[in-house]
Amino acid sequence: NAGVMQNPRHLVRRRGQEARLRCSPMKGHSHVYWYRQLPEEGLKFMVYLQKENIIDESGMPKERFSAEFPKEGPSILRIQQVVRGDSAAYFCASSPASGTGDGQPQHFGDGTRLSIL
Amino acid sequence: LAKTTQPISMDSYEGQEVNITCSHNNIATNDYITWYQQFPSQGPRFIIQGYKTKVTNEVASLFIPADRKSSTLSLPRVSLSDTAVYYCLVGDPGSYQLTFGKGTKLSVIP
Numbered sequence: 001n002a003g004v005m006q007n008p009r010h011l012v013r014r015r016g017q018e019a020r021l022r023c024s025p026m027k028g029h030s031h032v033y034w035y036r037q038l039p040e041e042g043l044k045f046m047v048y049l050q051k052e053n054i055i056d057e058s059g060m061p062k063e064r065f066s067a068e069f070p071k072e073g074p075s076i077l078r079i080q081q082v083v084r085g086d087s088a089a090y091f092c093a094s095s096p097a098s099g100t101g102d103g104q105p106q107h108f109g110d111g112t113r114l115s116i117l
Numbered sequence: 118l119a120k121t122t123q124p125i126s127m128d129s130y131e132g133q134e135v136n137i138t139c140s141h142n143n144i145a146t147n148d149y150i151t152w153y154q155q156f157p158s159q160g161p162r163f164i165i166q167g168y169k170t171k172v173t174n175e176v177a178s179l180f181i182p183a184d185r186k187s188s189t190l191s192l193p194r195v196s197l198s199d200t201a202v203y204y205c206l207v208g209d210p211g212s213y214q215l216t217f218g219k220g221t222k223l224s225v226i227p
Contacts, residue, residue: 004160033213042204042217043161056213091160095213105151106215108160 003027004109005074006092012115013082021077021112025094032075033106034067037089049075079114087116121205126222135192137221139205142186147211150181150188153204155220161204165190192223200225 003026013019025032031050035043046059049069057067064082069075079086093106122140129135141150149168153161165172167179167188178191192199202220 031213033215035215035217037217040219042219043215045214045216048213059214093160093215105163105166106213107163110159113158 004092004094004107006090006109006112008112009110010113010115012117014117015083016081019079019082019086019114021079021090021092021114022074023077023092023094023109024074025092026107029094029096029107031095032069033093033095034075034077035091035093035108037091037111039088043091046077082114082116084116087114089113121207121218123203123205123218123221125219126224128224128226129195130226131196132194135195135199135223137190137192137203137205137223138187139190139207140187141205141207144185144207145209147209148185148207149210150179150185151206151208151215152177152179152190153206153217155202155204156200161217164203195223195225197225197227199223 005024007022011019033048034046036046037043047067048056049067051069052071064080066078089111091108091111093108095106149166151166152164154164155161165174165177165179167181169181172179180189202222204217204220206215
């Protein structure tokens with residue numbers, strides 16, 4: 001999974017605190033996706049961003065969650081006032097263009113494991 | 118999105134060929150079939166993708182029958198390091214929302 005860099009790898013927060021997860025896409029990739037994975041489950045789509053634009057946030061909870069991909073710097077997934085149910089692995093993926101077919105799969109980072117005390 | 122069904126788990130001995138079959142009865146005309154591999158504490162890694170017949174790369178082969186209602190991922194001569202969860206995904210190439218099921222947990226035994 002070299003290429004898509006996520007940090008931190010592990011993050012511990014107390015209930016009510018804020019969590020910030022960072023993702024730097026692969027070089028040359030301008031499309032970023034965030035997914036959440038609960039234990040023993042598959043990944044669930046959260047949001048799709050391009051530089052300075054949110055394209056689709058249909059998988060994001062309506063409250064407390066936000067994402068951005070600024071012109072400069074990494075993409076950020078922000079969770080405000082965290083609760084125990086936010087504990088999960090959060091994965092970022094990137095691609096050179098939208099879509100998954102025709103030889104342009106999404107490349108994933110190794111995730112951030114968020115634990116809420 | 119086409120629903121996929123694959124075995125929850127499989128065991129295999131080292132050196133054997135492993136075939137994991139995925140059913141996708143309502144696959145659409147434009148859908149591709151993609152397989153990802155995920156090791157513990159890592160993100161999914163793209164293995165192979167195909168539309169019909171057979172696709173082969175340095176890691177695996179993907180067999181897709183003419184009706185495309187199923188597909189089989191074939192891993193030749195597995196080793197302990199192939200122990201992982203394997204996900205079958207079906208979707209339109211223009212779709213960016215990857216839908217992961219629970220996958221197949223492959224355990225390779227020495």
